[in-house]
Amino acid sequence: MEKKTTIQQHSDLHAGNYHLIGADLRQLKELEQKLEQCQIDATIPTIFIAECVLVYMSADASANLLEFFAQKFSAATEFLNYEQFRAADAFTKVMEQNLEQRGIHLHGLQMCESEEKQVERFKNAGFKNVQVYDMNRVFKELLDQKEAARIQKIDFLDEMELLYQLLAHYCIVHAEK
Ligand SMILES: C[S@@+](CC[C@H](N)C(=O)[O-])C[C@H]1O[C@@H](n2cnc3c(N)ncnc32)[C@H](O)[C@@H]1O
Structure with missing residues (x-):
């Protein structure tokens, strides 16, 4: 169960056109207010990047955010989303248990079980084209091999083999509206 702890205040930094805002991504009213305070222009091309963030939120909370x-x-x-992949297997169970021992809970792991789940969540949210790249494919095919x-x-x-096993459990999702 996701704990209902919420933080009411977050720090922001505004410097000219540069805005860093802190917000609980489950509290969409606060997020929207802060984005509007920054006078963000929602009509121009925008890219969202999340690295292992959605997995901390329940499936409902991340669906609402997307x-x-x-x-x-x-x-x-x-939207570029980097996070866990193939999360229904023993490898992920061990990782989950290790994190839980440190008080860290991955409430959204069920959304990371498969390519289908990732595609479905972004399509349900209103994104049209969704590609999922296994990190082994990124490492072995898409990255410059010299690099x-x-x-x-x-x-x-x-x-x-250990690296390939680790990479098999992460992916990049690229979703376009
Ligand atoms: C494993 S870290 C990833 C770090 C991140 N990629 C970065 O560059 O700082 C997980 C991050 O998710 C953020 N996070 C988790 N749940 C969140 C929420 N409900 N609202 C905002 N941030 C959240 C945490 O604050 C943390 O920074």
Whole structure:
């Protein structure tokens, strides 16, 4: 069960046209108010990037957030979501248990079980084209292979099977309205 703890105040930083706002993404009224205070122009092409954030929210809360973005922003809206993948298997269970021992709960893991779930959540929210890229595909095919080889040398990756196992459990979702 997701705890109902909420924080009422978040810090913001405004410097000319640059705005950093803090908000609980489950509290859409506050988020909308803050975006409006920044005079954000929802009619121009906008990209949203989330790295392991939606997975912390319940499926309902992330669905509401994605729907809010899809409705408020113009047709040229894109979302890049990097998070867990194939989350129904033993690998993820171990990760989940380790995190839970530290008091960290991944309330939205069920949305990370498969490509179909990710596609469905973005389509339900109003996004039209949704692509899911397994991180192994990104690493082995989509990244410049010279760059991938350079990175492997820096990190002295000798246990490649472990890396491939880890990469199989993360994905990038690219959704366009
Ligand atoms: C694993 S960290 C990812 C870090 C992040 N990619 C970054 O660059 O800072 C998870 C992040 O999700 C954020 N998060 C989780 N639930 C949230 C919520 N309801 N509203 C806003 N942020 C949330 C946490 O504050 C944390 O920064």
